[in-house]
Amino acid sequence: xxxxxxxxxxxxxxxxxxxxxxxxxxxxxxxxxxxxxxxxxxxxxxxxxxxxxxxxxxxxxxxxxxxxxxxxxxxxxxxxxxxxxxxxxxxxxxxxxxxxxxxxxxxxxxxxxxxxxxxxxxxxxx
Amino acid sequence: xxxxxxxxxxxxxxxxxxxxxxxxxxxxxxxxxxxxxxxxxxxxxxxxxxxxxxxxxxxxxxxxxxxxxxxxxxxxxxxxxxxxxxxxxxxxxxxxxxxxxxxxxxxxxxxxxxxxxxxxxxxxxx
DNA sequence: CTGTATCCGCCGCGATACTG
DNA sequence: CAGTATCGCGGCGGATACAG
Numbered sequence: 001x002x003x004x005x006x007x008x009x010x011x012x013x014x015x016x017x018x019x020x021x022x023x024x025x026x027x028x029x030x031x032x033x034x035x036x037x038x039x040x041x042x043x044x045x046x047x048x049x050x051x052x053x054x055x056x057x058x059x060x061x062x063x064x065x066x067x068x069x070x071x072x073x074x075x076x077x078x079x080x081x082x083x084x085x086x087x088x089x090x091x092x093x094x095x096x097x098x099x100x101x102x103x104x105x106x107x108x109x110x111x112x113x114x115x116x117x118x119x120x121x122x123x124x125x126x
Numbered sequence: 127x128x129x130x131x132x133x134x135x136x137x138x139x140x141x142x143x144x145x146x147x148x149x150x151x152x153x154x155x156x157x158x159x160x161x162x163x164x165x166x167x168x169x170x171x172x173x174x175x176x177x178x179x180x181x182x183x184x185x186x187x188x189x190x191x192x193x194x195x196x197x198x199x200x201x202x203x204x205x206x207x208x209x210x211x212x213x214x215x216x217x218x219x220x221x222x223x224x225x226x227x228x229x230x231x232x233x234x235x236x237x238x239x240x241x242x243x244x245x246x247x248x249x250x251x252x
Numbered sequence: 253c254t255g256t257a258t259c260c261g262c263c264g265c266g267a268t269a270c271t272g
Numbered sequence: 273c274a275g276t277a278t279c280g281c282g283g284c285g286g287a288t289a290c291a292g
Contacts, residue, residue: 010156012179016233018240020156023149023229030136030146045254053138056286061255070243082253083292092239099232103149106225107142113218114144117196152264171274182266187275208273209272 019099027055027063028072029100035073035089036097042088072096145225153181153189154198155226161199161215162223168214198222 010017023029034051035043043051049060064087067073072093078084089097107114136143148154160177161169169177175186190213193199198219204210215223233240 010160010178014233015237015240016159016230017156018243019229019233019236020149022243023146024152030143033142034136052136057255058257058287059285062285072243077254081292083255085254092242095236095239099229102228103145103225104142107140107145110145110221111141113221114141116218117144117148117198183275184267185265188265203274207272209275211274 022096023103026066027052027059028067029103031060031063031067031087032072032089032093032097032100033104035087035093036101042086045085045087048087067093148196148222152192153178153185154193155229157186157189157193157213158198158215158219158223158226159230161213161219162227168212171211171213174213193219 030052031048034048035041045060045064048064049055049057052060055063064073064075068075070092071090074088074090076086076088078086156178157174160174161167171186171190174190175181175183178186181189190199190201194201196218197216200214200216202212202214204212
């Protein structure tokens with residue numbers, strides 16, 4: 001495992017890195033967990049919005065669209081008034097939940113050790 | 127696990143979310159993995175820089191500083207010319223490597239399933 | 253209720269140049 | 273080699289208003 005070792009390198013398009021990027025910047029993992037935590041594995045937009053403190057309607061929609069495009073979730077529109085849209089994990093999404101849950105559990109199990117961590121002083125604005 | 131269930135909620139400061147945020151935006155996980163992958167568990171700045179394709183010197187330094195402040199890694203300066211600085215995982219960092227490796231491995235094992243995923247078309251700028 | 257569109261400030265991050 | 277300082281752009285993401 002020397003400096004130049006290919007195995008040691010994080011190629012820009014390597015699989016692990018792709019996974020990591022799925023966690024970055026967005027709410028993907030939290031949406032995944034929320035869906036997974038529900039008995040029927042599905043949730044309406046409003047529920048997701050309320051389950052993710054801090055997310056804006058815009059970001060939720062954006063995230064859901066991306067996840068749908070990636071094949072992680074499915075979107076089912078019930079034609080009715082008022083509208084009712086259900087999001088559900090696809091098989092791929094279901095598999096992806098694994099690592100997410102692992103992380104989630106690890107966080108819970110190590111909550112105390114995390115106290116020392118500075119989660120990022122991303123100066124909350126307003 | 128109803129909509130309002132506390133267990134279903136992602137409180138802004140909950141442990142799992144703190145962990146997730148460690149993955150967001152930054153190179154933390156990749157630095158962690160790189161250090162972990164090395165025989166002696168340590169690496170010089172230059173090695174890290176070369177092991178992480180795409181990272182800039184600025185981001186590397188910034189990431190390392192934050193990780194040091196969080197207690198994930200230690201920084202050891204060898205007074206010499208030219209300078210030589212070694213970064214090493216602390217105990218906390220060592221423990222944190224677990225979930226990182228899990229993710230890393232999952233990515234490798236599911237590389238094919240990931241082909242359908244759009245890792246985020248963050249338009250690379252020149 | 254679900255979703256779209258627009259405006260816009262903030263800051264992440266690369267590029268570059270300089271110090272020890 | 274390791275690190276800091278500065279500049280500048282792009283886009284993330286919130287706030288708000290509007291539509292079916």
